[in-house]
Amino acid sequence: MNFDAFLPAAIVLSSMIPGALIFFLKEESHRLRTVLNMTGALVKLVLVIWMIWGVYDGHSYETRLTLAPGIDLVLSADALSVLFVALSTLLWLVTTIYAIGYLEDSPNRSRFFGFFSLCVSATVGIALSGTLLTFVVFYEILTLATYPLVAHRGTPDAARGAKIYLAYTMGGGALLLVGAIWLQALVGPVEFTQGGILGNAPEEIRGTLVIIFFVLLGGLGVKAALVPLHGWLPQAMVAPAPVSALLHAVAVVKAGAFGIVRVVYDVYGVQFAHSNGLLFALGIIASITIIYGSLMALTQDSLKKRLAYSTVSQVSYIALGASIFGPIATIGGVVHLVHQGLMKITLFFCAGNYAEALGVHKVSEMDGVGKRMPGTSLAFTLGALGMIGIPPVAGFVSKWYLGLGAAEAGANWVLAVLVASSLLNAAYFLPILYKTWFRPTPTQWPAEHPHPGRLEIGGALLWPPLITAALALAAGLFAAAPFTPLEWASLIAEREYGR
Amino acid sequence: MTPAWAKVLIPIVLIAIGAVLVWAFSLAALEGGDRLALIALERVPESGVSNPITSVLLNFRAYDTLLEVAVLLTALLGIWSLGPAAPAFQPASPILGGMIAWVVPLLILSTGYMLWAGGHAPGGAFQAGALLGAAGVTLALGGDASAGLPGETRLRFLSVLGVLVFTAVGVILMALGYGFLTYPEGYAKWLIIFIETAATLSIGVTLAAAYLGGEPRDERTSRSAT
Amino acid sequence: MITQFLYGGSGILLFLLGTWSFIVHPPLIRKLIAINVMGAGVFHTLVALAYRGLTAPADPVPHALVLTGIVVAVSATALALAFGQRLDRDHGSSADDD
Amino acid sequence: MIWLLPLAVALPLLLSGVAARPAAWWTPGLAALPALVAAFVIPLGEILSLPWILLGMHLGLDETTRLFLFFTAFLWAVGGITASEALRQDPAAGRFRVFFLLAMSGNLLLVVAQDLVSFYTGFAMMGIASYALVIHEGHRASLRAGKIYLILTLVGELALFVALVLIASQVGLMMPDAADLATLPGGVIALVILGFGIKAGLVPAHFWAPLAYPAAPIAAAAMLSGAMSKTALLGWLRFLPLGDVALPAWGTLLIFLGLVSMFYALTVGLLQSNPRVILAYSSISKAGLFVLVLGIILIDPRLAPVGTAGLVLYATHHALVKGGLFLGLGLRRPDRDPDRTQVWVLAGLVLLAVAMAGGPLTSGAIAKDALKPLLNLTDWGWLETAVMIAAVLTTLLMIRFLFTLWSFPLAARPGDHDPLDPSSTQPASLAVWAVLVGIVAIMPFVFATPGAWLTNWNILLIAFVIAWPLLDAARHHRGLFRPLQHAVPPGDLVVPLRALRIALVWSGRQALRRLARGLARPQTRLTAWIVQWFGPAPADPERSLRDWATAGLLWLVILVALLLALVLTVQNP
């Protein structure tokens, strides 16, 4: 079999197969489960690296499965998908390690890791989707695979959170489905094509296309947590930390944001979206979300909820980038896909560590954690600074490109949004950092679980945030080096606008 | 709980439907012509029996009849599945017993005749089976708790005999290369009679057993009980 | 022809009566009887169809259909009666009261 | 050789990684040395590009920045040694060293940066890291000062961010020259003024300085006022369209801002009793002077070469002198047991104060001299007078400063060195401070012709004439000026701002809460609705449907409907 035609499928399967096998494992077979998990993660990584090289060289990979006449499931790789795939793969590896450490001695791990793997498979599937149909398919599978993770704890809270999560995402999925089919009914099978496919759509269906855009946006906006569709995100915080990390940094919200980017660039085409006012509307929604999310984050005392609202705000940077006409802003939005992922996953890992080691769940309990857990706190600090957009952490690079893109497009109000958001980010992150580093350590932590070793917490919990924090730093510090997210995003923008 | 207006409305709607039905039926009957009659009557000689109805039942549309016997079997099995029979009737008076003594043989005799006559005149397996069943019912009414039926093993065998023979004949004919339920020339009459005989037995037994109700008692348990 | 209509028409009438009775009378036993009346109506109609005048032999096909139909109806009736009996035995009433 | 530049930036950065350990107490002292060397040996105009770093890092020195690099590196070196020595006993010294080195690295980076992103990175690193220096001692005052410092710093950085983004969108990522900047919209100029104005302490964005300088450990205060506030000037020089176009409106605005800053700060400063606060206000007034000169250059672009050179010289002078004053304050000991070193410290401080006032034969004099041509050439004659008055006030302020050296108690403060502890003698700090004072002392003879040495002697005289009776009165009538002393608290504007802030925060919180509640309501309702739907079933609604007659009627109706649908509709062909 032609390997090029199999590679995208192989990347999806490399986590799906271990995931499916894990379900059948006995609860006690830790080692086998870990081996399966890690094998899947590593194999995927190797395959993705292979694909990155290929796409860079201009290779095209496409797996096509015909479901019915005129309905194809297509997995293909272009620069944008490879970016997202690489992000998910890398963070999956890290999160897997973290989750293995985090869930040590907790029940139902086979179920957890099974769905965990499926979740990543779905994310990768979303990334590699070559058609809107395929995207919808994996989008829904993602909903399915994450629901059990959110509900995993089994507490009434978890059940409630999961229900709300489901209600939102199912509604969104339905909208997306309708939008996708409607579009397909109008223009035939929708394959993601650089530059979009609606460029020369006849005048008389333009109005309908605009409506469809908002239907699609409604569907994608739920996962991307655009206000007012964000309500599920803070509720889904009941999930275990690795899940929150994955949900916020890689899988769910990113799937939505990625979808928005796809729809704007590869379905509607940025030119079409621009000239029909779609970009402006998207920009307004994204801006409102950015400000609103930050404001809400300010009011939260629960650390994870604060981070959740921060996600609401930050993910909309991606949509904002997509909404500004011009390659620079595109770079900013697309690169934030990765940068936000790295930073936010770090923050969630750290939040998990605080909860795990000290029982610290609230911002108000974080006095002096820096002295008790310096490694974790260092990672947290880097992530937080990156979120605010302080150089040289990666967040700055995104913000810079967004700002620059806005300036070039003459959309100076976007700069105001960026400034306001940065200030608000600072307002809700810096007090945490202050508490972490400059407040005296309390005599007693809420619920301390002393770790026997030399480290502040188990290595499987400490190293992942440190690694992701280092990556976030490196992504900013060496932003212009080859194969960094930024360079890759530039490649994407070049190809999207390259005409 | 049925609303009053529904009670009024139902007849009205039904009458409307009836009107349409009658109208449609008149149209249909007028234009119907000969339908299948000529074709069927024309080919009766090929069917192995001279009674056109029997030839339709056991030859032209034998498959229908096979399924019909199966339906009968289903009903019996369904009845059996409902558990043991309801308490038996009061024993009949001696007069009835005396009558039964000569009615039952008569019925069995008529069964045989009906079966035989079906080939060329009105009659056939169902009529015969019904008579046989009637014999069983009469016995039951006369106080025979088993309605003259045999023990479980044989009862089960007899009740499926019709379907078994019917299907087996069909399949064997198919295996022999004639096609399912396609009687080879010259054998049709005998095969039909064979099938009819088996069917008659089954139908009779089934009707009687259905009348009794209740699953057949396990022989071993019944034997140990007595 | 008139005879045929008479038969057919009365068949339809029976069918409708059965339907009516089935619908409006709650006791299950009456419904069962109603079904049989309906069946009788249908069979009536079919038999009427077989009539091809006094001189010509009747169409054997409807006859065969009716015969088959009757047996099927009898089987169904038997099963339904057994069900009803079973309900009766449990609770002494076969009225459909749920 | 050019590789010294990245090394100069990277060394403090790398050392900050290990500086937290007690064994690394020496790191701040050494970290600035490569930078100091680089200031002398790096050829001008050469640009090192490191394309992989940030968005492509470019480092290099030009005439302006060489001097900037010199005094910045030198001050950081002196401050670093002082800090290493002073804080050895401090349990939290490790943290201080880390942030000290980070701020140092940022400061050096922004000086040598030749592209916008590196500049901004350095600026941001420096600004944020300094927060930790300000609040190091952890008492209420320093926390409050730190908070205000941080907020203003962030505002400044964001203003700068926007400005740089707008600049980059016009001219690309490399350092723009004046011609590039000439076409920029006015908003950029405003943002540049605001962004750096906060760092420099320009009124009305100055009030963090009088709070932060006294609150921070002495070495940090020295760096903030000496080195870091000068980055504002560098920023202005780089990002204002100096020398290419005349922008009279902006120039006038700047002059106005400068005058306000000078006079306001000097007046308020005179009413202070804490020497550090006085120095803070002095810095603010100097920021005013810079802005004033910049304004003049904006009005008349021809003055740009002279003005720039003058400003740079002035900045060098001011950085060294202000840094020296702060560090000297840190070397002061109570008079209880006067020894020889204290005499020398006092002498040094007096020298520096005189230099700050622009006394003859000091660096102050030559700095003033360098700016003189600008004041002369302008059409606005009164400006010179105003500046002269300011100079008199500055001198008075310095006198006030020297006066407070005696009057202000040198109490032991947690986190700072303990002046009563004999082990706290700081030989290395003293030595480097002496070098600093020496450099200040010889500056006029290196940088200027003898004609400039005596500039301003008359002003000094006027100031003494004013000051003498006042001092005399104060000596004889203690308490005479006491009401004045407490008239304006340090940080002046902070007080009304605080009320405003409280009101704003309170109402903001209220509004946020209301917004959250308002937005949550539909969500709660939705959730309740969902929960209700997921909940137990109500009474069986299908009961009537199960009624035979109803069901039968429905069935018949459907039968009729089918019939009607067939009969009544026109048939498809």
Place this chain on the structure above:
Amino acid sequence: MMIDLLALAVAFPLLGAVVVTATPSHARGLGLASAVLTTLTSLVLSLGVWRDGSVRSDFGGWGAPLGIGLQADGLSVAMLVMSNLVALAVSVYAGSYFSATARRHFWPLWLLLWSALNGLFLATDLFNLYVTLELLGLSAAALGALSGTRAAVAANLRYLLVGLLGSMTYLMGVALLYSRYGMLDIGLLAEVIEPGLVAWTAMALMFSGLFLKAALFPMHFWLPPAHANAPAPVSAALSALVVKAAFYLVLRLWLDLFDPVLNASVANVLGLLGAGAVIWGSWRALRAERLKLLAAYSTVAQMGYLFIAFPLLVATPPGLARDNLLAAVVLLAMTHGFAKAGFFLAAGLVQKTAGHDRINELGGAAQALPAATFAIGLAGVALIGLPPSGTFLAKWIMIEQAMIQGLWWWVVVIMLGTLLAAAYIFRVLGHAFNREPTPYRFVNDARTEIPALLLAFISAFVLGLIAQPLWTLLDQGVLG
């Protein structure tokens, strides 16, 4: 030697039933053997049709119109494959589900039901269809009452009576057609039938009779109690196959017989009823307190989708789009067959473990049976219509056609039903997550759990992703 697979597909289960009835002590072994044999026959038959096109066999050699025969084309074979695979899984499951006494009753009735199903899918004669319908109805009612509880007997008596009412009405329609055209063979009738009062009345009678059997809203009232009270394997077969058979007949008659007669209005009536079924059934499922009742109402809803297809079919001009739509309907029916069977089988296991099937108290049992819960989940995926299930693909095509034809209101109904389905499925699954002790193993009893899991798996993965053969199959006969 000649093998008539069509006849064997009916004869094998029939013979099996006979043999099992005669020797009840070997019921399980013999029953399973006949099940396997029947399934194999059907599969081989389907393979033949898939490769070589439709097959017809005339029994007795008379041929239509006099004789009867069986015919296998793409549509019938698709249903045949589905029902035989489901029936096989149900058989395996039932093999260990029932107690020894119940087994004696189950197997013969079950095999009779099976042969009725096969006969129904392959039949070509209107009267023969009546007989198979009755065979199906009687065996189904008898099976449904197998648990012997009063509720079950009452519900199934009701089912039996309603079924009889439907059959009689259907038969009246057949009589009308015969009286006008003198024929009973569908193919021959289709050639001569013409619009007119006779055809219309016949169609109305036959369809309304079949609606009763298909439990189309609002004639579904008999279904929930009957299906909810039957033993699990029987519920599976009833919900997955028996009502589907009635739908199949409607579709078959619609496509093959009444095509010249019908029009958009009648399709809209069907669609409206379908829409009512989707909304009402889903909503009732959402509020159901018991798991099996939920599944039964879900069947009502799912049948609704199938009927919504009719207005779309009528609106779509012949061609590729219509073929797609038709295939989608068949795919929907097939997927639902697998999914609902899997759901019921798994629900039966949960019920057995918990001792009841009240949804709100199922947590422990669901947690103890990961495989069964998983099967419910997978089947749920297909019931909701999430990808990659066949339902998803089918709904996609249906919605797309609706959009193309501008019939957006059907889209609203379909989506509403989908969301409600998600709500009721996850209402069940939500209880699988709580803090019960960790199960020791994923699979506890392979012989019951694996069939459920396999059925659910097929519905959720196989049918959606490997649907292409269905198109090939339907090209053999039904598709233009």
